Amino acid sequence: MKKIAFVVQRYGLEVNGGAEYYCRVLAERLAGTYEVDVLTSCALEYITWANWYPAETTTINGVRVHRFATEYERQVKACARAEHKIKKWSRPEEWEGFGRFRMWGRALVGKTVKRYSWLWAKAQGPYAPDLITYLQRNHQQYDALIFITYLYYPTIVGLNVAPHKSIFIPTAHDEIPIYLPIFKPLFHKPRAILFLTEGEKRFVHQLFKNETIYNDVIGVGIETIETSSAETAATILKTDAPYLIYIGRIAEAKGCDMLFDYFIQYKQQHPSSLKLVLVGQAFMTIPEHPDIITAGFVDEDVKVTLLKGAEALVIPSQYESLSMVTLESFAYGIPVIANEKCEVLKDHIELSQGGFLFAEYDRFERAVQQLSTSNSGAMGEKAQAYIEQNYTWDKVLARFGEAVDYVAGIS
Numbered sequence: 001m002k003k004i005a006f007v008v009q010r011y012g013l014e015v016n017g018g019a020e021y022y023c024r025v026l027a028e029r030l031a032g033t034y035e036v037d038v039l040t041s042c043a044l045e046y047i048t049w050a051n052w053y054p055a056e057t058t059t060i061n062g063v064r065v066h067r068f069a070t071e072y073e074r075q076v077k078a079c080a081r082a083e084h085k086i087k088k089w090s091r092p093e094e095w096e097g098f099g100r101f102r103m104w105g106r107a108l109v110g111k112t113v114k115r116y117s118w119l120w121a122k123a124q125g126p127y128a129p130d131l132i133t134y135l136q137r138n139h140q141q142y143d144a145l146i147f148i149t150y151l152y153y154p155t156i157v158g159l160n161v162a163p164h165k166s167i168f169i170p171t172a173h174d175e176i177p178i179y180l181p182i183f184k185p186l187f188h189k190p191r192a193i194l195f196l197t198e199g200e201k202r203f204v205h206q207l208f209k210n211e212t213i214y215n216d217v218i219g220v221g222i223e224t225i226e227t228s229s230a231e232t233a234a235t236i237l238k239t240d241a242p243y244l245i246y247i248g249r250i251a252e253a254k255g256c257d258m259l260f261d262y263f264i265q266y267k268q269q270h271p272s273s274l275k276l277v278l279v280g281q282a283f284m285t286i287p288e289h290p291d292i293i294t295a296g297f298v299d300e301d302v303k304v305t306l307l308k309g310a311e312a313l314v315i316p317s318q319y320e321s322l323s324m325v326t327l328e329s330f331a332y333g334i335p336v337i338a339n340e341k342c343e344v345l346k347d348h349i350e351l352s353q354g355g356f357l358f359a360e361y362d363r364f365e366r367a368v369q370q371l372s373t374s375n376s377g378a379m380g381e382k383a384q385a386y387i388e389q390n391y392t393w394d395k396v397l398a399r400f401g402e403a404v405d406y407v408a409g410i411s
Contacts, residue, residue: 002143002404003035007135009126009152011040011065012053016249016281016297018324019149019171022196022220024060029221029393030400031062037142038065039135041126041154047283048073049126068131079123085116086180117182121156128154135161143408150186151177159189165407166190169218171321172204173344184208191407194218194400196322199343214406221393222327229301233309236302237293243275244337244368245310247303247325248317251283255316255339260287262316262364267291269365277310279303308332311371312355320344330354331387333380337367354383 008023015021027036044052055069131154139145139162147155150170159166168190172178187193187208193215195201205211234240244263250256263276264287277293278286286294295306307313313329315338320326326336326348336355338345340363349355356367 001033001035002408003037003141004030004144004146004404005037005039005135005139005142006146006148007039007131007154007158008148009041009049009154010043010046011038011060011067012044013060014044014297017046018248018320018322022171022322022324023148024063025220026396026400027063028061029397033397033401034404036063038063039131039154039158040065040067041128041131042067042069043126045281045283046074046126055130066131066134068128068134070126070128072125072127074125075123079120082116082120082123083180086113086120086182113181117180120180121153121182124151125153132157132161139165144404147190150183156182156186159186163189164191167192167194167403167407169194169196170200170204171196172200173319173321173342174203175319178207188213192216192403194403196220197344197347199347200321203343214403216399216403218396218399218403219391220322220324220327221396222324222331222387222391223393224331225300225304227301227304229305231302231305233306236295236306237275237277239275239293241273241275242311243277243293243309244312244314245277245279245306246314246316247279247307248315249283250278250280250286253317253319255318256284259314259316260289260292262361263292264289265361266365266368270369274311274368276314277306279306304332307334310334311376312337312368315339315342315345317345318342323348327387327391330383331391333377333384335371335376335379335383337364348386352383352386354379354386 006023006027008020010020027038030036042051042053042055043049049070050073051069053067055067057066135158144165144167145162146167147159148169149155150172188210193213195217196219198217201217248254275291275293277295279295279298281297307329312335315323315326318339318341320342323345329336330352338349338357340346340357340359346357349357358364358367
């Protein structure tokens with residue numbers, strides 16, 4: 001049995017995050033085929049990376065998890081300063097005329113873009129150097145190292161340890177940090193890259209010109225579950241009113257401020273009993289409104305019950321590399337209203353015909369109104385067919401196994 005290690009910034013049953021949840025379900029699926037370890041920080045949330053879990057080795061659903069403490073919390077100001085220096089260093093006009101002598105002088109004393117890039121990575125976090133030390137001392141025992149998410153310190157530094165046996169799952173999308181110069185060499189470093197969608201693959205290849213690296217679109221397996229709870233959505237929410245649902249981190253970075261503005265405007269223009277139900281941990285202030293219901297972080301049974309009872313799932317985020325909750329919604333036959341500015345979500349909706357797209361309020365308004373006039377049953381069937389054709393575990397695990405064999409030198 002081969003031994004593999006996942007390296008990810010956070011990990012645990014309590015962790016609320018798309019890439020982290022993806023890592024957990026994939027690791028648990030692989031636990032019967034491989035000896036699986038996870039190397040991660042002690043952080044529960046990503047805003048501060050504060051240590052919450054103990055620094056120890058534990059087992060979660062058959063997966064051995066090694067946790068390493070963060071030495072300090074996220075340094076927002078230091079991260080911003082380093083990013084400013086990197087961008088300044090990268091501007092061509094700084095090197096014009098006599099400016100080039102100043103820039104070369106700074107290079108001689110070590111004030112280069114490379115130095116600021118490492119400062120940025122440490123400030124961005126989670127800064128857990130003991131994780132890297134463990135990797136340096138123990139990478140020989142693993143047949144493959146799998147790094148999930150490009151953005152954080154464990155991946156940025158960890159991919160340098162044993163790139164010849166590293167598989168990179170970048171969960172990349174078009175956002176400001178990915179254009180920092182530190183990431184160009186990172187995306188050329190691993191032996192193999194696995195993408196979650198064709199849209200992510202197109203974006204990465206266009207930006208980094210790294211098509212020659214072994215790559216595949218792995219996706220994720222999506223399955224429905226039978227809930228064990230006897231509670232209905234109406235009893236959980238204490239209302240039988242129709243509702244839209246949002247599931248995930250409640251944060252401005254996920255477009256939730258726009259969602260609140262659009263929903264409140266919709267209710268002003270179209271008075272009705274329609275509610276907006278929020279499931280997930282809040283990282284921003286939620287407006288006080290009689291038709292916005294906050295359910296908080298709930299267990300899987302409750303989440304599925306609420307999802308199955310919704311008129312539609314709403315995904316306002318512009319930055320997604322897969323959106324597992326969109327695929328889960330499709331699997332239950334629930335339409336999705338998604339942000340058209342996110343290429344991955346646009347692909348999901350257009351290829352499945354399982355929902356609606358919006359880019360501004362007028363189209364959001366039209367999408368919500370169409371829920372009551374369109375054939376939602378037929379739309380749900382198309383969404384479920386899309387999942388059956390593209391997102392089954394047998395396909396995912398076969399592609400993952402081929403990548404492991406490749407980096408292990410078997411293929």
